[in-house]
Amino acid sequence: MIIGLLKEIKNHEYRVGLVPASVRALTQCGHTVYVQTHAGDAIGLTDKDYLLCGAVLLPTAQDVFSKATLIVKVKELQASEREMLQPRHILFAYLHLAPDLAQIQDLIQSQAICIAYETVTDLNGHLPLLTPMSEVAGRMAIQAGAQALEKSRGGAGILLSGIPGVAPANVVILGGGVVGSNAARIALGMHADVTVLDTNAITLRSLDKEFQGRAKLLYCTQETLEKCVLNADLVIGAVLIPGACAPRLLTKKHIKKMKKGSAVVDVAIDQGGCFETSHPTTHSDPMYILDGVVHYCVANMPGAVPHTSTFALNNATLPFVLKLANLGYREALQQDPHLLNGLNIIHGHVTNKELADTFHLPYMDPKQAISSTP
Numbered sequence: 001m002i003i004g005l006l007k008e009i010k011n012h013e014y015r016v017g018l019v020p021a022s023v024r025a026l027t028q029c030g031h032t033v034y035v036q037t038h039a040g041d042a043i044g045l046t047d048k049d050y051l052l053c054g055a056v057l058l059p060t061a062q063d064v065f066s067k068a069t070l071i072v073k074v075k076e077l078q079a080s081e082r083e084m085l086q087p088r089h090i091l092f093a094y095l096h097l098a099p100d101l102a103q104i105q106d107l108i109q110s111q112a113i114c115i116a117y118e119t120v121t122d123l124n125g126h127l128p129l130l131t132p133m134s135e136v137a138g139r140m141a142i143q144a145g146a147q148a149l150e151k152s153r154g155g156a157g158i159l160l161s162g163i164p165g166v167a168p169a170n171v172v173i174l175g176g177g178v179v180g181s182n183a184a185r186i187a188l189g190m191h192a193d194v195t196v197l198d199t200n201a202i203t204l205r206s207l208d209k210e211f212q213g214r215a216k217l218l219y220c221t222q223e224t225l226e227k228c229v230l231n232a233d234l235v236i237g238a239v240l241i242p243g244a245c246a247p248r249l250l251t252k253k254h255i256k257k258m259k260k261g262s263a264v265v266d267v268a269i270d271q272g273g274c275f276e277t278s279h280p281t282t283h284s285d286p287m288y289i290l291d292g293v294v295h296y297c298v299a300n301m302p303g304a305v306p307h308t309s310t311f312a313l314n315n316a317t318l319p320f321v322l323k324l325a326n327l328g329y330r331e332a333l334q335q336d337p338h339l340l341n342g343l344n345i346i347h348g349h350v351t352n353k354e355l356a357d358t359f360h361l362p363y364m365d366p367k368q369a370i371s372s373t374p
Helices: 020-028 047-052 061-067 101-110 131-148 178-189 201-211 222-230 252-257 267-271 306-327 329-335 353-359 366-372
Strands: 002-005 032-036 056-058 070-072 090-093 113-116 170-174 193-198 216-219 234-237 263-266 287-290 293-296 343-346
Touching (some): 002 061, 020 047, 020 306, 032 061, 070 306, 090 306, 131 178, 131 263, 131 267, 170 178, 170 222, 178 193, 193 201, 193 222, 201 216, 222 252
Parallel strands (some): 002 070, 090 113, 170 234, 193 216, 263 293
């Protein structure tokens, strides 16, 4: 198969879909890999590194699109990139379609095969291609929140850890999954006062076993949520419904009642955000203040640490890239039900039920969609 690797163009996005070692694994299987020049420069992966691993360099994204069948990326295609997508293309990347009708419409119109990292599953029902970036985002959320609490950023001027004689910050984490648990570990490591809310009793018990009483673990009801949030210095939004928009846990009324100078970090912003007052921001301009509350809502948080994120992501995605390349998309999807769960759109059909329901679009069972395509 002919595989294409693009240079990312989203704001301050320096991750890359394939590292040289991944390219080598593909070329050793007999595949051709076209790499856009300077794709990995920002994280020290040079064109020479890719050439030594068997890649062929091309100067523009358009050149890569014209040659490749399988397009491997990190972030969703931007509007200018979507114009180059053809029916023969297999797109494998984070798509985050739930809050993005314009992207959905473009992908439907392109007739391409679109597989989303974030809805690929494993034997345990987990999301193995989302997990490494969720780990990064969870840990970064506390760093971002600590900065948001600084007075120069509009925060209350609270040190997350406190010092002897001065209380630490009160950190509330909504969701105890991969993002939330990683956020809690970092916040506890910084000696903050940490509360995690979740509706899954098994998750709460697991965290209780790990944290040994160092964090407060509460079942999330509306009453508990409001009580915790209104006393919080920092709130981390860490909830996810795979393939669908994140639930709106905090309303505008909640935000208005929060302490002035408190901060919220919405890690769910890629899926529409879990705070009603959230809107996507960028690494260039990551924060804004609304009703006295500092909001951090960067839609590609792990892009701030692209070296770590790139290698972590490649560790997870390479087996699936190899499967798609070695078997072709049809055979790979038919053989692997977990990869099949990643199929969101194929030749104009929406094959993710949550996505179809969100936008009231016609839904087609993915197996039927694959068998009905030419």
